[in-house]
Structures are given as C-alpha cells and as structure tokens.
Amino acid sequence: MSVLKSFIAGQWVGEQAAKALPSAVNGEIVAHTHDDTLDFKDAVEYGRKVGGKNLMAMDFQERALALKAMAMYLQEHKKELYALSMHTGASKGDNGIDIDGGFGTLFSYASMGRRELPSGNVLHEGPVVPLGKNNHFAGTHIMVPRGGVAVHIDAYNFPVWGMLEKFAPTFLAGMPSIVKPATSTCYVTELAVRLMQESGALPEGSLQLIIGSTGDLFEHLEEQDVVTFTGSAATARKLRNHPNIINRSIPFNAEADSLNSAILAPDVTPEHEEFDIFVKEVGREMTAKAGQKCTAIRRVMVPRDQVEAVCDKLKERLSKVTVGDPSVEGVRMGALASIDQLEDVKANIQELLKTSELVVGGDDNFKPTGEGTENGAFIEPHLLLCRNPESGCGAHDIEAFGPVATVIPYDTIEDALALSAKGRGSLVTTLTTRDPAIAGKIVPALAAYHGRLHLLNAEAAKESTGHGSPLPMLKHGGPGRAGGGEELGGIRAVHHYLQRTSIQGSPTMLAAVTGEYVRGAELIEYDVHPFRRHFEDLQINESLLTHRRTVTEADIVNFGCLSGDHFYMHFDELAARESQFGKRIAHGYFVLSAAAGLFVSPGEGPVLANYGLDTLRFIEPVAPGDTIRARLTCKRKIDQGRTSPDGHPQGVVVWDVQVHNQNDEMVASYDILTLVAKKPE
Ligand code: NDP
Numbered sequence: 001m002s003v004l005k006s007f008i009a010g011q012w013v014g015e016q017a018a019k020a021l022p023s024a025v026n027g028e029i030v031a032h033t034h035d036d037t038l039d040f041k042d043a044v045e046y047g048r049k050v051g052g053k054n055l056m057a058m059d060f061q062e063r064a065l066a067l068k069a070m071a072m073y074l075q076e077h078k079k080e081l082y083a084l085s086m087h088t089g090a091s092k093g094d095n096g097i098d099i100d101g102g103f104g105t106l107f108s109y110a111s112m113g114r115r116e117l118p119s120g121n122v123l124h125e126g127p128v129v130p131l132g133k134n135n136h137f138a139g140t141h142i143m144v145p146r147g148g149v150a151v152h153i154d155a156y157n158f159p160v161w162g163m164l165e166k167f168a169p170t171f172l173a174g175m176p177s178i179v180k181p182a183t184s185t186c187y188v189t190e191l192a193v194r195l196m197q198e199s200g201a202l203p204e205g206s207l208q209l210i211i212g213s214t215g216d217l218f219e220h221l222e223e224q225d226v227v228t229f230t231g232s233a234a235t236a237r238k239l240r241n242h243p244n245i246i247n248r249s250i251p252f253n254a255e256a257d258s259l260n261s262a263i264l265a266p267d268v269t270p271e272h273e274e275f276d277i278f279v280k281e282v283g284r285e286m287t288a289k290a291g292q293k294c295t296a297i298r299r300v301m302v303p304r305d306q307v308e309a310v311c312d313k314l315k316e317r318l319s320k321v322t323v324g325d326p327s328v329e330g331v332r333m334g335a336l337a338s339i340d341q342l343e344d345v346k347a348n349i350q351e352l353l354k355t356s357e358l359v360v361g362g363d364d365n366f367k368p369t370g371e372g373t374e375n376g377a378f379i380e381p382h383l384l385l386c387r388n389p390e391s392g393c394g395a396h397d398i399e400a401f402g403p404v405a406t407v408i409p410y411d412t413i414e415d416a417l418a419l420s421a422k423g424r425g426s427l428v429t430t431l432t433t434r435d436p437a438i439a440g441k442i443v444p445a446l447a448a449y450h451g452r453l454h455l456l457n458a459e460a461a462k463e464s465t466g467h468g469s470p471l472p473m474l475k476h477g478g479p480g481r482a483g484g485g486e487e488l489g490g491i492r493a494v495h496h497y498l499q500r501t502s503i504q505g506s507p508t509m510l511a512a513v514t515g516e517y518v519r520g521a522e523l524i525e526y527d528v529h530p531f532r533r534h535f536e537d538l539q540i541n542e543s544l545l546t547h548r549r550t551v552t553e554a555d556i557v558n559f560g561c562l563s564g565d566h567f568y569m570h571f572d573e574l575a576a577r578e579s580q581f582g583k584r585i586a587h588g589y590f591v592l593s594a595a596a597g598l599f600v601s602p603g604e605g606p607v608l609a610n611y612g613l614d615t616l617r618f619i620e621p622v623a624p625g626d627t628i629r630a631r632l633t634c635k636r637k638i639d640q641g642r643t644s645p646d647g648h649p650q651g652v653v654v655w656d657v658q659v660h661n662q663n664d665e666m667v668a669s670y671d672i673l674t675l676v677a678k679k680p681e
Pocket of ligand 1: 153154155156157180181182183184212213214230231232233234235236238239255256257258293294344399401
C-alpha cells in the first residue's frame with residue numbers, strides 16, 4: 001500500500017496510511033495520505049533558519065540559474081508525472097497545461113531573473129530622488145528578501161503548475177517555501193517535489209511539502225512570513241481571518257472562485273470568422289481540464305439576436321467531445337478530480353437550472369468511454385441558457401467547477417458590461433470583436449472588474465495563447481470575488497516576497513547600500529582606464545573624466561553627410577534661428593558618438609562589446625563652439641555566469657555616462673551596457 005510522505009525539516013515523513021485517494025478515472029486507490037503527525041513549529045523554524053540561510057548564501061542570479069537547472073531535470077522526468085497525473089482525470093492536453101505549463105513557468109522565471117535581477121540580494125528600485133538642494137541628501141527604494149517562510153496552499157486542479165507558479169517567484173526572491181497541495185491530487189505534487197529534491201538544484205530547506213492537513217501551522221507564522229492561497233472563496237475567507245494572520249499583519253494573497261465571462265460584441269455576426277473563433281474558444285474553455293480551471297468561461301454573453309446561432313454552434317461542437325478515460329485513443333475530455341467534485345458540480349447545475357434551461361447535457365444515457373470508467377468522476381459538457389437574465393440569473397453567483405457554462409443574452413454593449421460586472425470581480429474575460437473602437441471604448445470599464453482581458457479577433461486568434469492560460473509574464477488574479485490577489489506578472493510576483501524599504505542618506509551611502517553608483521557619490525579614480533580592467537577588478541563608483549572637445553561646424557556637416565540626417569536644426573541657418581534654440585545645433589547622436597570617442601580606450605582589452613544603452617536624454621543643446629567632456633562611471637555589475645561563444649567567462653557592466661558643456665551644464669545622460677571579460681584563470 002503506497003503511503004505518501006510529507007517532506008518536513010529535511011525528512012520524508014509518513015508511515016501510517018490515512019485517507020485513501022481514488023483514481024478519478026476508475027476509482028482504484030492510487031495512494032494514501034499519511035497519518036503521522038507533523039511538527040509545524042519545527043517546520044517553519046527549519047525553513048527560516050536552514051532554508052533562509054542557504055538561499056541567502058546565493059544571490060538572485062544564482063537562484064535563477066538553479067531554477068533553470070531544476071526545470072531541465074523535471075523535463076527529463078516528465079513521463080513519470082504524465083503517467084501518474086492521468087489518475088486525476090487529466091487528458092494529455094490537460095497534462096500539457098499543468099505539467100509542461102509548470103515547467104514553462106520555471107524556465108520563464110529563470111530567464112526573467114537573469115535578465116532583470118541584479119547580482120546580490122538587494123534589488124534597487126529607483127529612481128533616486130534628490131532631497132536637498134546640493135545633492136548631499138537623497139532617497140531611493142530597495143527591496144530585500146523577507147526573512148520568513150512562504151506557505152503556499154494550492155487547489156486540486158493544478159497539482160504541478162499550481163505549486164510551481166508560486167514556488168518559482170518565491171525561490172527567486174530568496175524565501176523558502178512550504179507547499180500544501182489539495183489532498184485529492186497531492187500524489188502528483190509529491191512526485192514533483194521528489195523530483196525537485198533529486199535535481200540537486202534546491203538548497204537544503206528551500207522547499208517543504210505538507211501532505212494532508214496544515215494542523216497548527218498558522219499558529220506558528222510570524223510577521224516575516226507570507227501565505228498564498230488558491231481554492232474556494234469560503235476557505236480563503238476563513239484562512240485570511242485567522243487571528244494570527246490578522247494580528248501579525250502577515251501578507252495573505254488569495255485566488256478564489258471566479259465567474260469569468262466571454263463577450264461576443266454586437267459587431268460580430270455568423271458570417272464573420274470571429275464568430276467561429278468565439279464559439280471555438282468557449283467550447284475549448286468548457287472542456288479543457290474538464291472545466292476545472294479557475295479561468296474557465298462560465299458566462300457567455302451574446303447579443304440577443306445571436307443567441308440561437310451561438311447555442312447551435314456550441315451544441316454542434318460539444319457533441320463531438322468524447323468523454324472518458326484519457327488514456328483511450330480519441331478521448332478529448334477526462335474526468336473531474338474526484339467523486340466529491342462530481343457531486344458538487346451536479347448540485348450546482350441543478351441550482352443553475354432554477355434560472356436557466358439546458359441546451360447541451362443531462363443525457364440519461366451518458367456513458368464515458370473506457371473500461372472501469374463507471375466508477376470514475378465523469379460528466380458530459382453542460383451548456384445552459386438563461387433567457388431572461390433581468391429576472392435573475394444564477395450564473396452570476398454559482399460556480400459549477402466543471403464543464404459548465406451559461407449563455408446570457410444582452411441588448412447593448414453597455415448591458416454586457418453590466419452583466420460581466422455582476423460576477424463581482426473576475427480573473428479574466430474574453431471580448432471578441434472586429435472593431436478596435438469597441439475594444440477602446442469598453443476595455444477601460446471592463447478592466448476595473450478584471451485581472452486580465454483577452455481581446456480576440458481573427459488576427460490575434462492566429463497566435464492567441466487562449467482565454468484560460470495565465471502566463472508567467474502577465475498578471476494572474478482578479479479583484480473582488482476572484483480573491484483580490486495577484487500572482488505571476490513577471491518580476492512583479494517576485495516583489496511579493498521582498499520587503500520594500502525607502503532609504504535616505506548621502507549619495508555615497510545610497511551607493512554602498514544599493515550596490516549601484518548614485519550620482520553625487522564619492523568617485524574612485526585610478527590611473528588605469530576602467531576599460532582596461534577586468535570584471536572582478538572594476539568597482540562600483542570607479543570613474544573616468546575625459547579630456548575636452550570643442551564642437552565645430554565641420555563636425556555637424558561631416559556627421560550629417562555620414563548619417564544622411566540633414567534635419568533643418570543642423571543645416572538651415574534661418575529656420576534654426578527662428579527655433580526655440582535660436583541657432584544651429586549639433587545632432588544629439590553626434591554628441592553621443594563624440595562622447596564615445598572621448599571615453600573609449602581603443603586598444604584590445606577586457607571590454608568585449610557594447611550591447612546597448614538605456615535612459616538616454618539630450619538635456620541641453622550643443623552648438624558649434626561649445627566644448628564637451630564626458631564622465632564615465634561604473635554603475636552596476638551583474639554576474640550572470642555567462643561565457644563568450646569561445647567559452648570565456650564574462651559579466652555585464654552598466655556605465656553611467658554624463659556629458660557636460662563648458663558651463664558645467666549636463667547636455668546628455670545615459671547608461672551604456674557592456675560585456676566585460678573576467679580574468680584569465
Ligand atoms: P478548498 O478551498 O476546499 O481547498 C483549497 C486548498 O485549501 C486545498 O489545498 C485544501 O486542502 C486547503 N484547505 C482547505 N481547508 C483548509 C484549512 N482549514 N486550512 C488550511 N488549508 C485548507 O477548495 P477545493 O479544492 O475543495 O475546491 C472547492 C472549490 O473551490 C471548487 O469547486 C471551485 O469552486 C473553487 N476552486 C477555485 C480555484 C481557483 O483557482 N480559483 C481552483 C480550485 C478550486 P485539502 O484539499 O486538504 O482540504
């Protein structure tokens with residue numbers, strides 16, 4: 001008899017069998033939870049002390065690399081996860097969403113971390129704000145890892161993605177995680193955690209797993225900890241009101257029920273390609289994961305005169321969906337996650353039918369495909385129609401967490417907006433329209449009630465990732481009934497596990513704290529040109545003040561001829577005289593090029609490439625006769641563990657460049673980005 005184990009304080013715990021977990025496909029027992037008591041006080045202390053310490057021994061960049069290594073290891077073991085996950089009722093396509101989607105999220109956070117986070121464990125969130133007249137006192141913000149543990153409680157529908165989408169930003173931020181999957185599908189999460197441990201990429205203490213109840217865990221949480229939750233609104237309410245969460249102001253992020261909608265705009269009629277695209281999207285959302293997606297479409301709003309056409313098309317589409325054992329060839333939709341869920345969905349359909357009629361489903365002869373499926377948690381797609389939403393519509397309140405959606409007619413697009421808002425806050429709505437003016441008009445109003453809006457037309461449909469797919473780089477989570485939380489959204493999600501603190505002090509102090517040059521900080525100047533120094537030797541604040549150059553009319557003419565830029569401000573004396581500058585001025589890009597000529601050290605050296613510039617501003621004009629000089633200062637160093645194509649290690653160095661004129665006025669300001677070689681070993 002297989003007993004699942006928790007992974008607590010570095011040990012796999014669980015000998016005695018407790019609850020039997022049946023397969024959603026054939027009712028056979030897949031595994032048991034364990035009955036062994038877990039010491040949650042020990043777990044959180046171990047997480048903070050061992051996990052926190054080990055994670056802090058790495059920096060943002062190293063953790064990003066570890067995430068990537070873990071994702072690669074998991075990918076090699078994908079088949080094991082696929083095989084086990086079949087028992088949750090998931091089809092191959094569903095596994096793609098949960099398992100590959102989870103790995104994709106890890107890869108995505110690994111690459112965002114490498115691109116957007118610094119070396120070290122202090123994230124500087126500028127800009128620096130001068131607070132005194134003479135730049136002796138300034139302020140800025142930093143973000144640092146919270147010193148506690150992150151408790152992640154997940155729903156049963158995504159045993160892999162649900163865990164990984166929370167774990168990835170937490171790990172990147174440098175916080176240890178304690179994950180608690182929903183019991184009914186926790187055997188898949190247990191296997192994923194085993195593989196993550198086996199990957200060797202996880203520092204000790206950075207991930208713990210709870211199988212079964214959270215016991216007295218919440219009693220042991222402290223101010224530096226964080227809780228995130230996905231599941232029902234009722235549990236979210238209960239947990240966020242736990243006295244310890246309230247008394248200690250522990251951040252609680254919830255993602256709960258959501259009555260997402262799809263709106264067919266009045267400009268789309270059956271002869272348009274968008275009409276079929278809309279129907280396809282609704283059909284797909286109803287059947288993917290057997291409708292057990294927090295983002296699935298529950299309410300389908302269509303112009304009143306299109307109701308019959310939409311229902312007919314959906315009926316045709318849904319009738320082709322074969323429901324049954326996902327391992328059987330040709331099966332398109334699997335089972336719900338458990339018999340309990342099946343009962344729940346059936347009860348909710350009955351509630352919905354009090355204000356709606358049935359268009360598809362309710363077939364007494366329904367029989368899922370495959371052997372042994374009579375004991376599984378199968379249900380066929382159910383499409384309902386609420387003809388008179390004005391006199392009440394249960395679909396605005398009842399979430400049947402299965403392949404169930406209700407068509408709701410509307411008269412004007414404003415009515416559709418009002419109906420959508422009756423969901424009291426949703427994760428996502430798809431608006432299908434051909435008319436950009438309709439999108440421009442209603443999206444701002446819709447946005448107030450949503451976490452994400454998916455605008456669908458024939459062009460977008462060619463590449464759309466779909467209504468129901470939260471993406472790592474875009475926000476997931478919605479207001480109101482949807483829980484009021486935020487997940488994903490790129491590096492924003494990492495911020496949930498960091499503490500933002502404003503710092504005030506002299507520029508030199510701010511540079512020391514942020515690990516970045518801050519203008520006004522004390523400079524370090526050597527006889528050796530900074531471009532002649534290797535990555536390891538360069539210091540933040542290391543600076544070079546160049547010689548001067550007087551700009552001539554010949555410079556302007558030569559630059560104009562070379563670049564082909566004969567803009568009147570540089571070449572038309574009369575027009576330039578009447579301009580705001582009152583005279584001809586040099587090209588901004590000439591100033592930029594001339595500055596490079598001033599600060600570059602031409603000989604072969606450790607600086608390998610200039611790959612761009614950021615935050616460029618031309619501040620004052622430069623005219624013939626003006627004399628410019630540049631200051632180049634090492635602003636930021638990022639060690640991404642990169643190597644050149646021939647295998648030589650290198651790092652990223654960002655340089656602050658300021659160009660001044662003879663009156664000490666700044667004429668140009670920007671950052672340049674370079675790759676700098678490390679020392680030969
Ligand atoms: P629950 O809210 O019951 O459970 C969600 C998670 O919370 C599970 O891990 C569960 O663990 C855990 N949990 C439940 N009670 C407690 C508690 N007192 N202390 C700590 N953890 C607790 O949701 P279900 O999974 O049962 O789903 C119910 C409904 O929620 C669905 O039918 C659907 O309407 C909605 N839902 C919404 C989702 C979304 O993403 N928005 C996703 C999934 C469901 P355990 O399983 O051990 O009880």
